Amino acid sequence: xxxxxxxxxxxxxxxxxxxxxxxxxxxxxxxxxxxxxxxxxxxxxxxxxxxxxxxxxxxxxxxxxxxxxxxxxxxxxxxxxxxxxxxxxxxxxxxxxxxxxxxxxxxxxxxxxxxxxxxxxxxxxxxxxxxxxxxxxxxxxxxxxxxxxxxxxxxxxxxxxxxxxxxxxxxxxxxxxxxxxxxxxxxxxxxxxxxxxxxxxxxxxxxxxxxxxxxxxxxxxxxxxxxxxxxxxxxxxxxxxxxxxxxxxxxxxxxxxxxxxxxxxxxxxxxxxxxxxxxxxxxxxxxxxxxxxxxxxxxxxxxxxxxxxxxxxxxxxxxxxxxxxxxxxxxxxxxxxxxxxxxxxxxxxxxxxxxxxxxxxxxxxxxxxxxxxxxxxxxxxxxxxxxxxxxxxxxxxxxxxxxxxxxxxxxxxxxxxxxxxxxxxxxxxxxxxxxxxxxxxxxxxxxxxxxxxxxxxxxxxxxxxxxxxxxxxxxxxxxxxxxxxxxxxxxxxxxxxxxxxxxxxxxxxxxxxxxxxxxxxxxxxxxxxxxxxxxxxxxxxxxxxxxxxxxxxxxxxxxxxxxxxxxxxxxxxxxxxxxxxxxxxxxxxxxxxxxxxxxxxxxxxxxxxxxxxxxxxxxxxxxxxxxxxxxxxxxxxx
Numbered sequence: 187x188x189x190x191x192x193x194x195x196x197x198x199x200x201x202x203x204x205x206x207x208x209x210x211x212x213x214x215x216x217x218x219x220x221x222x223x224x225x226x227x228x229x230x231x232x233x234x235x236x237x238x239x240x241x242x243x244x245x246x247x248x249x250x251x252x253x254x255x256x257x258x259x260x261x262x263x264x265x266x267x268x269x270x271x272x273x274x275x276x277x278x279x280x281x282x283x284x285x286x287x288x289x290x291x292x293x294x295x296x297x298x299x300x301x302x303x304x305x306x307x308x309x310x311x312x313x314x315x316x317x318x319x320x321x322x323x324x325x326x327x328x329x330x331x332x333x334x335x336x337x338x339x340x341x342x343x344x345x346x347x348x349x350x351x352x353x354x355x356x357x358x359x360x361x362x363x364x365x366x367x368x369x370x371x372x373x374x375x376x377x378x379x380x381x382x383x384x385x386x387x388x389x390x391x392x393x394x395x396x397x398x399x400x401x402x403x404x405x406x407x408x409x410x411x412x413x414x415x416x417x418x419x420x421x422x423x424x425x426x427x428x429x430x431x432x433x434x435x436x437x438x439x440x441x442x443x444x445x446x447x448x449x450x451x452x453x454x455x456x457x458x459x460x461x462x463x464x465x466x467x468x469x470x471x472x473x474x475x476x477x478x479x480x481x482x483x484x485x486x487x488x489x490x491x492x493x494x495x496x497x498x499x500x501x502x503x504x505x506x507x508x509x510x511x512x513x514x515x516x517x518x519x520x521x522x523x524x525x526x527x528x529x530x531x532x533x534x535x536x537x538x539x540x541x542x543x544x545x546x547x548x549x550x551x552x553x554x555x556x557x558x559x560x561x562x563x564x565x566x567x568x569x570x571x572x573x574x575x576x577x578x579x580x581x582x583x584x585x586x587x588x589x590x591x592x593x594x595x596x597x598x599x600x601x602x603x604x605x606x607x608x609x610x611x612x613x614x615x616x617x618x619x620x621x622x623x624x625x626x627x628x629x630x631x632x633x634x635x636x637x638x639x640x641x642x643x644x645x646x647x648x649x650x651x652x653x654x655x656x657x658x659x660x661x662x663x664x665x666x667x668x669x670x671x672x673x674x675x676x677x678x679x680x681x682x683x684x685x686x687x688x689x690x691x692x693x694x695x696x697x698x699x700x701x702x703x704x705x706x707x708x709x710x711x712x713x714x715x716x717x718x719x720x721x722x723x724x725x726x727x728x729x730x731x732x733x734x735x736x737x738x739x740x741x742x743x744x745x746x747x748x749x750x751x752x753x754x755x756x757x758x759x760x761x762x763x764x765x766x767x768x769x770x771x772x773x774x775x776x777x778x779x780x781x782x783x784x785x786x787x788x789x790x791x792x793x794x795x796x797x798x799x800x801x802x803x804x805x806x807x808x809x810x811x812x813x814x815x816x817x818x819x820x821x822x823x824x
Contacts, residue, residue, distance in 0.1 A: 230245075230246045230247060230248070230267075230268060230270075230464075231245060231246050231267075231268065231269060231270040231284075231464065231466065232244070232245040232270075232466050232477060233245065233270060233271075233272045233282075233466060233468060234468040235272060235274075235280055235297075235468070237277065237278055237279070237280065237299055238277055238278050238299075238300075240255065240299065241255070242254065242255050242260070242297070242299065243255070243256075244270065244272065244282065244297070245270070246267040246268065246270050246284060248266065249264060249266075250262050250263050250264040250265050250266075250267065251263045251265065251267050251270070251282070251284065251293075251295070251305075253297060253304065253305055255299075260299070260304050260305070261297075261303070261304050261305035262305075263293075263295070263305060263307065265286045265288075265293070266286060266287045266288050267284040267285065267286055267287070267293065268284065268285050268287045269284060269285050269318070269319075269320055269321050270282065270283070270284045271283050271284070271321055271322060271323060272323075273323035273325065273332070275296070278298060278299070278300055279296055279297060279298040280296075280297050281294065281295070281296055281297075281308075281323070281332075281348075282294070282295040282296075282297055282305075283295075283321055283323065283334055284321075285313070285318045285321065289312065290312065290313050290314075290317055290318060291310060291311060291312050291313065292309070292310070292311045292312075292313050292318070292321075292334075292336070292346075292358070293307065293309070293310055294307070294308045294309040294310075294348070294358075295307050295308060296308050308354075309348075309357070309358060311357065311358060313336060313344075315336075315338070315342070315344055315360075315363075316336070316338030316339075316340065316342050316343075316344070317338060317339065317340075318336050318337065318338060319337050319338060319339040319370065319371060319372070320337040320371070320372045320373045320422075321334060321335060321336050321337065321373070322334070322335050322337075322373045322374055322375050322382075323335075323375065324345075324375045324377065324380075324382070324396045325377055326380065326396070326397060327501065327502050327503075327504060328380075328502040328503065328504060328505055329397065329504075329505065329507060329761060329763060330350065330351045330352070330504050330507055330763075331347060331349065331350050331351075331398075331763070331764070332347075332348045332349035332350075333345050333346055333347050333348060333361065333396075333398065334346045334348055334358070335364075335373055335375070335382060335396075337366070337370055337372070337373045337384065338366075338370070339368075339369060339370055339371065340368055340369075341365065341366060341367065341368040341370070342363065342364065342365065342366060343363070343364040343366050343370070343373070343384075344360050344362070344363055344364075345360065345361055345362040345363075345364065345398055346358040346359065346360055346361070347359045347360075347361045347398075347764060347766055350507075350763070350764065350766065351507060355766055359764075359766045359769075359804075360804070361398045361764050361766075361771060361803065361804055362398040362803055362804075363803075363805070363806055364394065364402075365402075366384050366386075366392075366394075367384070367386040367387075367389075367390070367392070369386060369387040369389075370384050370385065370386055370387070371385050371386070371387050371419060371420055371421060372384070372385040372420055372421060372422050372423045373385070373423060374423035374424055374425045374431065375396050375425065376396075376425045376429055376431075376446070377425075378429070378501075378502075379429060379446070380395060380396045380397050380400070381393050381394070381395070381396060381446070382394040382395065382396040383407065383423050383425065383431055384423075385420035385421075385423055385433065386420075387419045387420065388410055388416060388417075388418055388419040388420065388435075389409065389410050389416070390406060390407075390408065390409045390410065390414075390416070391406075391407040391408040391409075391416070391420065391423070391431070391433060391444070392404045392405070392406060392407060393405045393406075393407050398764070398771070398772070398803065399743055399761075399763075399771070399772045399773070399774035399801060399803075400743075400774070401775075402801070406448070407431070407444065407448045408433070408442075408444055408448055408450070415442065415450045415453060416433075416435070416442075417435060417438070417440065418435035418436050418437050418438060418440065419435065419436045419437070420433050420434065420435055420436075421434050421435070421436045421462060421463050421464070421465070422434040422463075422464060422465035423465075424465055424466075424467040426467070426469075426491075427469060429445075429446040430443060430444060430445050430446060430451065431443075431444045431445075431446070432444075432465065432467065432476075434462050434464075434465040434478060435462065436461050436462055436463060437460070437461045437462070438455060438456075438457075439455065439456035439457075439459040439460070439461060439462035439478070439480070439487075440453055440454065440455050440456060440462075441453070441454050441456060441462075441465070441478060441489055443491070454489060456478055456487045456489075458487055459478070459479075459480045459487055460480065461480050462478055462479070462480055462487075463479065463480055464477065464478070464479035464480075465477070465478055465479075476488065476489055476491065505744065505759060505760060505761050506758065506759065506760040506761070506822055507760065507761055507762075507763040508760050508761070508762055508763070508814050508818050508819065508822070509762070509763060509764070509765040509770075509814070509818075510762055510765055510768075510770050510772070510773065510812035510813055510814050511765065511768065511770075511789055511813060511814065511815055512555075512556075512557050512770075512789065512790075512812075512813040513557055513770050513799075513802075513810050513811065513812050513813065514541065514543065514551075514553045514557040514558075514559070514810045514811040515553070515557060515558060515559045515810065516802055516807040516808035516809065516810045517545060517551070517808035517809050517810065518548075518808060519547055519548075519808055520807070520808050521808075522546065522800070522809070523545055523546055523547050523808060523809050524543055524544065524545060524546070524551075524777075524798050524808075524809040524810065524811070525543075525544045525545075525546050525568075525569055525570065525777045525778050525798060526543070526544045526569065526570040526571055526723065526777060526778025526779075526780075526798065527541055527542065527543050527544075527571070527778055527779065527780045527796045527797075527798060527811050528541075528542045528571045528572050528573045528587065528780055529541055529542070529573065529780055529782045529786070529794075529796065530542060530573050530585065530587070530602055530606060531782070531784055531786075532606060533604060535787075536784070536785035536786055536787045537555055537786070537787025537788060538554075538555070538606060538787075539555055539606075539786050539787065540552050540553065540554060540555075540560070540606045541553040541554075541555075541796060541811060541813075542571050542573065542587060542608075543571075543798070543811055544568040544569055544570060544571050544589060544778070545567075545568065546567050546568065546569060546592070547567060548562075548564050548566075548567070549562065549563045549564040549565040549566060549567075549568055550562070550563040550565065550568055550571065550587075550589060550600070550608070552606075552608060553811070555786055555787050555790070557811075557813075561607065561608060563600070563608060563610060565591065565598055565610060566591050566592070566593035566594075566598070567591065567592040567593050568589040568590065568591055568592070568598060569589070569590045569591075569592055569621070569622055569623065569624070569673075570589065570590050570622070570623045570624040570625070570673070570674075570778060571587055571588070571589040571590075571624070572587065572588060572589075572624060572625045572626040572637075573585065573586070573587045573602070573626065574586055574626045574627075574628045574635055575628075577635055577651065577653055577658070578653050578655050579601040579611055579653065579656070579657070579658060580601075580656055580657075581655055581656060582603075583604075584601040584602060584603060584609075584611075585601070585602040586599065586600070586601060586602070586611075586626075586635065586651065586658070587599070587600040587602060587608065588600070588624060588626055588637045588651070589624060590621045590622060590623065590624040590639055591613065591621070592620075592621055592622075594613075594615075595615075595616050595617070595618045595619065595620070595621040596613040596614060596615050596616055596621070597613060597614040597616060597624070597637055597639060597649065597660060598610070598613055599611040599612050599613065599614065599651070599658055599660075611657075611658055612657060612658055614637075614649060614651075614659070614660030616639060616647060616649075616662075618639070618641040618645065618647070619641060619642075619643065620641055620642040620643065621639060621640075621641060622639075622640050622641060622642050622671070622672070622673050623639070623640045623672055623673035623674055623675050623686075623687075624637060624638065624639045624640070624675070625637075625638050625674075625675040625676050625677055625684075626638070626677065627648075627677035627679060627684065627698050628679045629679070629682070629698070629699060629700075630679060630680060630682070631682070631699060632699075632700075634650055634651075634652075634700075635650070635651040636648055636649060636650055636651065636663070636677075636698075636700065637649045637651060637660070638675055638677060638684060638686075638698075640668075640672045640673065640675065640686065642671045643671075644667055644668045644669055644670055644671060644672060644688070645665065645666075645667060646665065646666035646667065646668065646672065646675075646686060646696075647662055647664070647665050647666075648662070648663050648664040648665070648666070648700060649661060649662055649663065650663050650700060663700040664700055664701075664702075664704065665704065666686075666696055666704050666706065667704075668686060668688045668694050668706070669688065669691065670688055670689070670690060670691060671688070671689050671690070672686050672687055672688050672689065672694075673687060673689055673720075673721075673722060673777075674686075674687040674721065674722050674723045674724040674737075674738075674778065675687065675724060676724045676725050676726050676735075677698050678698070678726055678733065678750065680728075680733075681733070682697060682698045682699050682702075683695060683696070683697065683698055683750075684696040684697070684698040685709075685724055685726075685735060685750075686706070686724075687721035687722065687724050687737070688708075688721065689719060689720040689721050689722070690712065690719045690720065690721075691708070691711065691712055691719070691721075692708035692709070692710060692711045692712060692721075693708070693709055693710040693711075693721060693724065693735070693737065694706045694707065694708055694709070695707050695709045709752075709754050710735075710737075710748060710754050716739065716742075716744070716746060716756070716759050717737065717739050717746055718739050718740070718741030718742040718744075719740070719741050720740040720741060721737060721738075721739070721740070722737075722738040722740045722776060722777050722778065722779075723737070723738040723776060723777060723778040723779030723780070723797065723798070724736070724737050724738075724779075725779055725780050725781040725795075726750060726781065727781040727782075727783050727793075727816070728783055729783060729820065732749070733749070733750035733751060734747050734748065734749065734750055734757065735747070735748045735749070735750040735754070736748075736779065736781050736795065738776040738777070738778075738779050738797065740775060740776060740777070743761060743773075743774040743775060743776070744759060744760065744761045745759075745760055745761070745762070745776070745779070745795075745797070746758065746759050747759075747760075747819070747823075757823060758819070758822050758823060760819075760822065761773075762797060762812060762814060764804070769804055770804065770812065771799070771801075771802065771803040771804040772799075772812075773797050773798075773799040773800075773812045774799065774800055774801045775799075775800025775801055776797045776798050776799065776800060777798045777800065778797075778798050779795065779796060779797040779798065780795075780796045781793065781794070781795050781796070781816065782794060782796075782816070783816055789815060790813065790815055790816070791817070792815065792816045792817040792820065793815075793816035794813045794814060794815055794816055795813070795814045795816060795819060796811055796812070796813050797811065797812050797814075798811055799811065799812050
């Protein structure tokens with residue numbers, strides 16, 4: 187790592203990026219060729235940027251950060267800065283980040299040459315979570331977020347949110363903590379692919395997902411000999427426009443060019459350097475400038491890089507982002523615990539309404555409209571839950587909740603009194619082999635209550651729930667079938683329609699009445715682009731006489747709103763992103779969801795969308811439920 191105690195002379199040299207090969211040569215490997223030349227500048231890190239057609243040199247040395255245009259010094263900022271990195275903001279400005287080595291503080295500047303004071307300090311923040319070894323920017327065009335990774339050398343990294351939907355945060359907010367290898371030494375981000383690369387000293391290079399709500403897994407890019415090609419400690423990483431990766435080894439000095447799939451394209455020794463410690467790559471249209479430097483040598487080695495002709499990588503269009511304004515307490519256990527929410531509406535006071543959430547390990551949790559857990563019913567491994575109103579139990583008027591109980595493949599019933607307290611109210615055996623999804627239906631024709639429950643085999647059963655005034659009984663009245671595993675379902679009480687999600691394939695529509703036909707139609711299919719399997723939660727919403735079907739698209743961490751009538755047109759595609767002001771993370775890997783358009787009290791006067799969050803962050807803890815005001819969704823439909 188470069189620091190103010192070990193400065194070196196950096197040569198500012200030009201490197202022509204060899205003309206891109208013709209289409210017929212697109213698969214030819216790239217090459218690296220040493221071409222030493224030198225124009226000395228004392229620096230610990232160097233960047234060359236082009237703004238509005240003019241080149242500027244930005245570098246740090248033992249005394250501070252300096253910005254030059256040719257020989258003219260435009261700005262400087264005092265401090266012992268290391269790991270200078272740059273993020274383009276527009277055609278006329280860039281964002282700079284560096285760590286002040288003595289204080290372990292993060293500094294962010296905006297450089298705009300056209301202004302009278304071109305270098306403006308935007309943020310200064312002490313980093314207390316870890317000693318920073320490297321830092322790298324990530325701009326997500328799809329989710330409209332700009333973040334910065336701070337890499338620690340002892341098994342941890344932070345992802346700081348800087349900007350969201352073109353709005354700068356007053357202070358950077360940690361939106362994710364990553365568990366990375368001990369002795370991590372360098373990082374780089376492929377902005378287009380959303381890939382974060384991390385070097386684990388001389389042992390491996392790993393690829394993680396850069397999105398804060400993405401899966402936490404990693405994949406191995408390269409490993410040390412004899413199983414891979416790494417030989418020395420990797421001191422720096424840089425990504426290239428074609429998606430390939432440059433990795434600089436310290437001793438013996440070597441520069442590796444690695445494809446995005448991990449294949450080594452070339453490895454070039456740098457014999458003039460006993461040890462290598464610094465790598466900078468500047469791109470200018472079809473020209474690049476690369477610098478390989480050593481803390482122990484004056485000369486900087488230049489390598490000429492030839493790349494194969496790369497197909498233009500597709501640009502990810504922005505997706506609508508909505509923010510949660512409330513979240514429930516986390517589940518008591520870490521891991522895949524929570525699944526499906528439902529809402530119970532208080533008969534007189536909307537603010538006293540409750541949210542029910544299934545716990546796949548223990549039972550049912552009940553939350554108030556401040557997100558606090560107010561009741562736990564440890565009845566076993568519940569999967570899905572739903573609520574309906576008005577069914578006598580033990581001689582009094584109660585509301586009813588039903589849930590699928592995986593311990594014994596039964597329907598677990600709950601009675602809800604007027605105060606909102608839940609009571610266990612018996613079970614209904616189903617005879618299923620692997621019970622899964624569930625939803626309830628109240629028939630406007632017969633005034634009867636029903637439960638639809640499905641099995642992983644594709645079987646769907648409909649049970650009528652009857653009461654003798656004291657206890658509830660369930661009777662099987664009909665069976666339906668979809669071709670493969672279903673889960674989420676919702677019934678339209680007003681129109682007598684049932685929608686069922688066949689997870690990998692489609693949303694099916696059936697008639698909901700007990701004496702209706704058992705055949706259904708696939709009305710909305712997985713397209714692999716916006717609706718990506720698994721289809722999980724499904725809910726219905728009414729507004730101004732229109733009925734909408736809201737679906738969680740688990741495969742791309744998003745949500746879709748469709749008309750709930752032919753031709754089932756898509757009205758909205760969105761994600762639930764970080765609310766930095768309230769300190770609530772976004773939602774991802776959603777299983778169940780629920781929508782109500784009835785008031786839930788202050789902040790939710792028009793109702794809410796409630797989703798299970800499979801990755802609960804800020805901080806990392808057990809899963810929970812996130813709430814988005816329904817009026818925020820309505821605003822997107824206008």
